[in-house]
Amino acid sequence: MRRIALVALAVGFFLPILASAPANAQATRTWVSGVGDDANPCSRTAPCKTFAGAISKTAAAGEINCLDPGGFGAVTVTKSMTISCEAGTAGVLVSGTNGIIFSAGATDYLFLKGLDIEGLGTGINGISFINGGFLHVEDCVIRHFTSNGISITAGGTTGFTISRTTVFSNGNGATGTGINVAPPAGGTSKGVIERVIADRNTVGISGNATGGNVNVNIYDSAVTSNTLAGIVATGGAGAANVMVMRATASNNATGIQNNGGNAVLRVGESAIQGNGNGVAGTVASYGTNQLDGNNSNGTFTSTPLK
Template sequence: MKYFSIRAALLSVTLLLGLSSSVYAQATRTWVSGVGDDVNPCSRTAPCKTFAGAISKTAAGGEIDVLDDGGFGGVTITKSITINGRGHIAGILVSGTNGVVVNAAPTDVVVLRGLTFTGVLGAQSAVRYLAARYLVVEDSTIEGFAYGINMAITVVNGRMDIRNVQMTNGTTATSTYGLHVGAANSISTISDVSIRGYTYGLTTRGGVTYLRGSTIVANDTGYNNLGGSLLSFGDNMVSGNVVNGTPTGSIPHF
């Protein structure tokens, strides 16, 4: 009898350990919903409520998808991941802080797609890029932040691609920045972007930035050159600012 009791006890422990590992296993694709709950496993049928809740349950290199319209909060990203809100109102509304902070490994790739960033009451940066190999921000809107997209000067060999992003300053701050990019050896590409109403629309501080198909208008200073190179494809509108600024070079059309 003792033999069977010990065997049954060991079997129970094994089953519990297996259940525990399956509960906490990270998935390559997770889901968030406006009516979700962060205690859920973030599956399609049991989605999480916030990006912060989902990211801990998403494997490196995985993707967080938005199931329906909602506000999903700010998040700090420390690994390769895609956050995909395309097709829905995927809101990130924050007060007095940053929307998304990217502080990942030098080999990591982070993609932010289809997001609506809204800052209130002294919100800092919609996207704060501290570290990662490659950051993509696309098909998104930004309003109400002191900084729209802000690449730290300390980013090592950073790569950033900003595509189809509309940025409007909705703050009362006295010094605001739309795109604040450039670090040593960094390469940034900006395409189909609209920047309006900032103290400084686009500021470069190092590296090389490529600008195409974009509108920088109604800012105090359109282009603010603090270092690095801004190369224009010649199809941008930098006009209607108090000071427009000029690129450091141009690229012929092909």
């Protein structure tokens, strides 16, 4: 009888611990669904409704996936994370705020794939990278934000890759950019932009070193119908090094523009046609470009060594 009592006591002691363990655990892979519920554990059989609901149940360096198309809402990411959705439209629809904010540790990363981020004409930034180590954006569409489609303003030394992505109709007509790389003083942002379409923004792609240093390679991309300029490099307190290869700049007010102030802008194997101004400022050519058919072609001012 005494043994039975001891067993019962032991079971009574451990049951609360066992019952609480799943509630506190974080999974390495979680799931969201258009018909999910954030009260769920975000498992494949009991998915959550939103990215914000899933992220607290996902371990650092874990992954959130989409089971089906849906609108999954804005989210702030504060740890290494992958959000990858290839099961149909994974929408992030916001008004008057940012779509996805990445604010994490100096060695953390954020990998985003397959997202449709819509700002409804009042959203601020589609993706805002303000702290962290590395941002990777792939197969995304980002549109209708008043400031930037993608804003990279993190301090320290950071990296980024933006691939197979469209930034469309971002900016308010006077300011704003499809992709804006603008680290603060003391910061350095290094990255690659490839197979990107920057269409109908205020500025298509900007490497802005008025604060920190910028080193950007842009290739196999198109900047079209942007209000002010397709590609812009601006130096300042930092240095801007922007390399453009195999790009198309057409139907912009200015195709490719160097705003000076310690900015170096090099262009090769690119077509610059149909713009108000083809090139403006100090733009170096590798001698393999087609600069023609603009209202004013402008002139490449130097030819770097091959």
